[in-house]
Amino acid sequence: MQKKIPATSSEQLLQGQASGVTVINSGAPGAQSTVFIRGISNFGNTQPLYVIDGVQVGDMSQLNPNDIESISVLKDAGAAAIYGISGGNGVIVVTTKKGRAGKATISYDAYFGTQQPLSGNVWNIMSPAQQSEVAFRANDVGTEVLYPGGPGVIPTYGYHGSTAAGAFGAAGVTNDTAILKYYRFDEANPGNDFLIQKFAQGAGTDCFMKFFHRLLCSSIPLRLVAVATKTAIYFLQIILITKVLCLITTKRDTKFV
Secondary structure, three states: OOOOOOOOOHHHHHOOOOOOEEEEOOOOOOOOOEEEEOOOOOOOOOOOEEEEOOEEEOOOOOOOHHHEEEEEEEOOHHHHHHHHHHHOOOEEEEEEOOOOOOOOOEEEOOEEEEEOOOOOOOOOOOOHHHHHHHHHHOOOHHHHOOOOOOOOOOOOEEEEEOOOOOOOOOEEEEOOHHHHHHOEOOOOOHHHOEEEEEOOOOOOOOHHHHHOOOEEEEEEEEEEEEEEOOOEEEEEEEEEEEOOOEEEEEEEEEEEO
8 A cells, every 4th residue: 555645643644545444543742543453353452563664563653654665454364374463453564665776866745734623612512601501400509509690690700718708708609899809819828818700701711712723734854765876775864744743753774785
């Protein structure tokens, strides 16, 4: 299977390219993807065996996609039999690029793109006013006291202290601005604190949109494909990948003849 699509991780090259192979991306920056061959075969280790240039490894997450010449997926038991029990979940054989005898060539094949999170209320999260309405519908007395104005009405201030502040008590909610004069923050003795928080009105904070933004990603590979001498063949590749992480990789291969 030849690589035809740009990818920032090696496992992504398998996505949708081979029948019976499922790739699940974790989404974490630099994290390893989960690969299943012929589904989940047991309740323990379900990861396939990776063989990179004849060396058995646990995964290929650290292998730069631009270093890969070809990938072969061994799915049936007969093809993977030479690897013994290690190949029970299938085998992924990876061959990396090497230098070749002949005229030296330099290639530059960059790509740029963006990743856009879903728009709108992705998780169907209720607004603070809607949460108060649900509390009253459910007759949740413990939560109803947080909304003295009734369902759909968000109080202005919340307060908490070790002792009561005038007629307001030690903790609660209120719309009365008189509570502000009792604010106290004692860094040396937190037990004397009387803290006040002003609640946001309206839709509240959409944490999904706060954490996830439009992301620029790029890959800039500069490759010296082959330099041949009478005794050796050299291969050099320098790649800069920028996404959530900034990754700079180099690969040098020398073959003596």
